[in-house]
Amino acid sequence: MAGTGKAHLKEKTDARLRVEDLVVEFQAKSGQRVHAVSGISFDILPGETVGIVGESGCGKSTVARAVMHLPQPTSGSVVLDNIDLTELSAEKLRESRVRMQLIFQDPIASLNPRRRVKDLVAEGVSIWNRGDDKARTESRVRELLESVGLDPDTIWNRYPYELSGGQCQRVSIARALMMRPELLICDEILSSLDVSVQSQMLNLLKRTKRELGLSLMFISHDLGVVKNISDRIIVMYLGKVAEVMDVEALDRETIHHPYTDLLLESVPKVTGERVFPGLPGEVQELPSPLNPPSGCRFRTRCPLATALCVEEEPQLEEKARGQFIACHNVASLSK
Amino acid sequence: MIGTNTLHAVPADIEPSKTLLRVRDLSASFSTPSGEVVSVERVSFDLHRGKTLGIVGESGSGKSVLGRTIMGLTGLSGNATVSGQILFDGVDFTNPDKKLRSEFLGSKIAMIFQDPLSSLNPVKLVGTHVTETLRQHDRSLSRRDAKEQAIGLLDKVRIPDPQRRFGQYPHELSGGMRQRVGIAIALACSPQLLVADEPTTALDVTVQKHVLDLLGAICEEQGMAMILVSHDLGVVAGRSDEVMVMYAGRIQEKAPASEFFVRQYHPYAYGLLASKPMLDSPAHAELLSITGRPPDPTDRFPGCRFAPRCQNARAICREQEPLLEPVSDAAPEHKAACFFPIDGLAVRTTVDNSQEGAP
Ligand SMILES: Nc1ncnc2c1ncn2[C@@H]1O[C@H](COP(=O)(O)OP(=O)(O)O)[C@@H](O)[C@H]1O
Ligand SMILES: Nc1ncnc2c1ncn2[C@@H]1O[C@H](COP(=O)(O)OP(=O)(O)O)[C@@H](O)[C@H]1O
Ligand code: SF4
Ligand SMILES: [Mg+2]
Ligand SMILES: [Mg+2]
Numbered sequence A: 001m002a003g004t005g006k007a008h009l010k011e012k013t014d015a016r017l018r019v020e021d022l023v024v025e026f027q028a029k030s031g032q033r034v035h036a037v038s039g040i041s042f043d044i045l046p047g048e049t050v051g052i053v054g055e056s057g058c059g060k061s062t063v064a065r066a067v068m069h070l071p072q073p074t075s076g077s078v079v080l081d082n083i084d085l086t087e088l089s090a091e092k093l094r095e096s097r098v099r100m101q102l103i104f105q106d107p108i109a110s111l112n113p114r115r116r117v118k119d120l121v122a123e124g125v126s127i128w129n130r131g132d133d134k135a136r137t138e139s140r141v142r143e144l145l146e147s148v149g150l151d152p153d154t155i156w157n158r159y160p161y162e163l164s165g166g167q168c169q170r171v172s173i174a175r176a177l178m179m180r181p182e183l184l185i186c187d188e189i190l191s192s193l194d195v196s197v198q199s200q201m202l203n204l205l206k207r208t209k210r211e212l213g214l215s216l217m218f219i220s221h222d223l224g225v226v227k228n229i230s231d232r233i234i235v236m237y238l239g240k241v242a243e244v245m246d247v248e249a250l251d252r253e254t255i256h257h258p259y260t261d262l263l264l265e266s267v268p269k270v271t272g273e274r275v276f277p278g279l280p281g282e283v284q285e286l287p288s289p290l291n292p293p294s295g296c297r298f299r300t301r302c303p304l305a306t307a308l309c310v311e312e313e314p315q316l317e318e319k320a321r322g323q324f325i326a327c328h329n330v331a332s333l334s335k
Numbered sequence B: 001m002i003g004t005n006t007l008h009a010v011p012a013d014i015e016p017s018k019t020l021l022r023v024r025d026l027s028a029s030f031s032t033p034s035g036e037v038v039s040v041e042r043v044s045f046d047l048h049r050g051k052t053l054g055i056v057g058e059s060g061s062g063k064s065v066l067g068r069t070i071m072g073l074t075g076l077s078g079n080a081t082v083s084g085q086i087l088f089d090g091v092d093f094t095n096p097d098k099k100l101r102s103e104f105l106g107s108k109i110a111m112i113f114q115d116p117l118s119s120l121n122p123v124k125l126v127g128t129h130v131t132e133t134l135r136q137h138d139r140s141l142s143r144r145d146a147k148e149q150a151i152g153l154l155d156k157v158r159i160p161d162p163q164r165r166f167g168q169y170p171h172e173l174s175g176g177m178r179q180r181v182g183i184a185i186a187l188a189c190s191p192q193l194l195v196a197d198e199p200t201t202a203l204d205v206t207v208q209k210h211v212l213d214l215l216g217a218i219c220e221e222q223g224m225a226m227i228l229v230s231h232d233l234g235v236v237a238g239r240s241d242e243v244m245v246m247y248a249g250r251i252q253e254k255a256p257a258s259e260f261f262v263r264q265y266h267p268y269a270y271g272l273l274a275s276k277p278m279l280d281s282p283a284h285a286e287l288l289s290i291t292g293r294p295p296d297p298t299d300r301f302p303g304c305r306f307a308p309r310c311q312n313a314r315a316i317c318r319e320q321e322p323l324l325e326p327v328s329d330a331a332p333e334h335k336a337a338c339f340f341p342i343d344g345l346a347v348r349t350t351v352d353n354s355q356e357g358a359p
Helices: A060-067 A090-097 A117-128 A132-146 A166-179 A197-211 A223-229 A258-266 A307-311 B063-070 B098-104 B126-137 B145-158 B164-165 B173-188 B205-222 B267-274 B344-356
Strands: A017-027 A033-044 A049-053 A074-082 A099-104 A183-187 A215-219 A232-237 A240-246 A317-320 A324-325 B019-032 B033-049 B050-056 B080-088 B109-112 B193-197 B223-229 B242-247 B249-258
Touching: A017 A060, A033 A060, A033 A215, A049 A060, A060 A074, A060 A099, A060 A215, A117 A132, A117 A166, A166 A197, A183 A240, A197 A215, A197 A223, A197 A317, A197 B267, A215 A223, A215 A232, A232 A258, A232 B033, A240 A258, A258 B050, A258 B205, A324 B109, B033 B063, B033 B080, B033 B223, B033 B249, B050 B063, B063 B080, B063 B109, B063 B193, B063 B223, B109 B173, B126 B164, B126 B173, B126 B193, B145 B164, B145 B173, B173 B205, B193 B205, B205 B223, B242 B267, B249 B267, B267 B344
Parallel strands: A049 A215, A049 A232, A099 A183, A183 A215, B050 B223, B050 B242, B109 B193, B193 B223
Antiparallel strands: A017 A033, A017 A074, A232 A240, A240 A324, A317 A324, B019 B033, B019 B080, B242 B249
16 A cells, blocks of 8 residues: 655655654554554654644654654654664664654653753753763753753752753753754643743754754644744645645645645634634534544545545645645645 | 622623623632642733633743632632632622532633643543533433433534444543543533633644644634633734733733734743744754743742743842733733833834844
8 A cells, every 4th residue: 555655755874864654553442443643754853953844643742752662663763864764673773763863742741750850851861871970961061951941050959840841851951962963853832821931842842853953843733833943844634644845835825735725724814804714514523533433534525536536645746846745636726 | 690709790891792701810829838839810800701821931930820710620629829800791700609609610611731631531421521511500301312412522522423422431432532522511501601721732743733723613613712821922813802821820911912922022922932842943044042031930029920030130130019900002902011012013124124134
């Protein structure tokens, strides 16, 4: 069975991360298979930020964990700096995994409540790089805390419960950076923060990324946030890639995949003009990943769906420079 | 019928046909072991029939306490004090007794919350929630008629296959469906005011639009007024006639929505907008950072609550409390509580122009 295509992939040798035909399936309690991620491919260049958007349940977090091999994907390859992680021994995999760091949404739950900030940040290093001496570790922890906008002296001996959500998230970032990763994976890390803290974190991430030449995989359901931080954007739908585009294409005017359009239309315009759209139509929710639709997975909600969409899965095709869309009928769209 | 509190006569200047809710100098505070928490401080506004008031502010700014106080619920916590005045349709609803509260709740004022599951009983069918509300307010309603009306309400909130949903349990529904059930229950007795506290915060953007469209259409059709509370300016944009920005319990800015989104006067209100990453802004736009964080609500320092984080603060801001007043004669309805109001429109234009020139 075909994936959703690879036309959007860059030269193999250029990519820091290259994921091909990634499939992740779970066993549901009923014994049925959950098709969480069904053959997606993407890559991230050095210093590039790739944003992943899509409704909850479309498989974003599953992709993040599969890249980290937590757990190992059902099939497909994950290549980091030309090393295929799927072929590594457990020990080699652990070494490679250090070069990728994953930060989650819930800042407080992801930090060990019984450790102080200084130890939380130093933790990874004291486990993996025992060669680093104590003084050097300490000065690096201080440096990192400062670079994420925290005052080391105030926060040094605090426990996670003594910190606000935004402060915890900063500690998580400092902790991840301590490992000198090449790839930072952020899974909805700003979603529970207030806008003023959110903007501080976005500015911080953009700056840190630039300074360290990091590659960033940035998962969010918020299109405004993704547009602000990403260079390229992947739109996921029910375990598949619907569209890949350079960030400049993410606006309401450009022609998009019908699902991207649905997302874009749903984002409120921040203006004072009142909208009176009348009673909405009936709700169409994300179909169950236990039994995804045949052909194009979006067809049950798609205004353009035709008989072909039931039978054949569309492949990603370049519709405009840097914009790849998996849809049989998008060419018939005009705006 | 008013119980312990005095019944305030309807002031002559209220035109009963227009003003539905009049709030004056409303404060709500809680006594806690760490001190007096003032959650809402001297809030005043009017809401006209059929209109929507959007209230925005970061978490902890007092939006939910304000909503619950208007619902007459704050007084239920033993450690709470409510002062000032709430007139609902001319009736004093500031500290309602049990009888007045149960008379008003549901039939005149209803509320929906961020997490509808918290207000739904997990062992009760979806339909039972709706029929019970209906029959509470009309005891003569037969079971059969109640069921018919309930299915009509579920259909009205665009729940597909309402007959089947009627017989399901809340946990069998998605978050969006549950919120629609919450709306159906709130609408059961055709209230005149709906307080919607973060109704879409837990929902995907596609479902959020659906729910907001639904609420807007129902308000319009039934002439229902709404207080739409959100931490997200995007949610109230396009959905409100008037916008109020709360910070640390106080109203910092209040304006017709058409005015507010063009120009903000209060530095905090401007900051809320300028720090929000938006789809309709250019990629990688530089975002404003409001440094620091909101004050501890038990710390009653003098002056403006925003002064410790404000770039424009001068001595007077730390000494006197700025009042919510019109900033320009040209727009008397547009009020801000600031000694040194900015012109958000002019500031933004300057910033945009300087960014365009940047590499
Ligand atoms: N461990 C698991 N077992 C069974 N199903 C899972 C598991 N993890 C995720 N899923 C399912 O896989 C799908 C994708 O989930 P997820 O990756 O968390 O989506 P997103 O992060 O986009 O919200 C969902 O239907 C979810 O219920
Ligand atoms: N029952 C209570 N006892 C003590 N403090 C409370 C209580 N309810 C709310 N607060 C405090 O009041 C302030 C405003 O809370 P809230 O209205 O929930 O904010 P928002 O809804 O804007 O996020 C917060 O500081 C909160 O901790
Ligand atoms: S038109 Fe067909 S292929 Fe394109 S998104 Fe709709 S259902 Fe999928
Ligand atoms: Mg997720
Ligand atoms: Mg609240």
